[in-house]
Amino acid sequence: MRRIIASTYTTLDGYIDNPHEWSLQYNDERAQKHAFELTLGADTLLLGRITYEGMAQAWPTMGGNPYADHVNSIAKYVVASQPVDTDAWGPTTVIPGGDLVETASRLKRQDGANILIWGNGRLTDDLAAAGLLDEYRIWLYPVIKGQGRPLFRPESTAPVALTETVTFESGVVVLTYRPTTA
Template sequence: MRRIIASTYTTLDGYIDNPHEWSMPYTDPGAQQYALDLTLGAGALLLGRITYEGMAQAWPHMGGNPYADHVNGIEKYVVASGPVDVEAWGPATVIPGDDVLGTVEGLKQTGGGDILIWGNGRLTDTLATAGLLDEYRIWVYPIIRGGGERLFRAESRAGLEHIDTKTFESGVVVLSYRVSAA
């Protein structure tokens, strides 16, 4: 059975928006290798519409390295209640918002590597509550922003079991938690 892993960058004070503006100075070879290994273990991305549309503006123009080539080549599943331009960054399939639980449960039963979610929002909350999200990988960056979009929302609920901690030279720490109960 495939695992669903939510991999999210956050500041030390718990904000996740616009990581391209604050995460890059903390890139180091160990963190890059960890990200590559996590990504190469994934056979698909599962994204909300907003995340997909943001990524679709940049990723199709990247390539020439194992990370970007793999990300661009794997299937993307986009959860959306309305139309999405899946031609912008394919291969991509839209999962209707009202069918997300049944479809994701079916995807977990297929082969092909882990399913990776980038970001943390309503999609991860929905999957965690339904018992379909297997793991959080929370990349904590040594920076304080003081405001923005929170890592978790007031309605977020999940029981967690700590399974691993990785610390990199840059000060980035990846905290891994298995979702045990909603």
């Protein structure tokens, strides 16, 4: 069975918005290799609408390197309750919000590689609550932002178990957690 992995960049004080403004200078060669291997292990991206729309502005113009070429070629599913321009970054399929659990269950049962989520929000909360999220990969950056969009929300409550820690020379630490039952 395929695994659903949520991979998210966060500041030391727990904010996830606008990572392009504070993360890039810390992506040393080993961190880039780690991210590339995680991405190569997936053949599907599952994204919330806001994340998809932000990524669709940048990724289609990237290419010519193995990482971007892989990301641009894999299937993308966007969970949305309002219209989404799927022509902006294909191949993309829209999942109506009410169909998330059923669709994610079906995707997990299909043959293929892992399903990767970029970001952490209602999508990951809903999947975790349904028992479908297999792993959180929290990329902790040595940055204190002071304010922004938090990594977790009040409704994100769930027990987790630390399964792996990877530290890079740049100060970035990747913490891998598996959701557990209470």
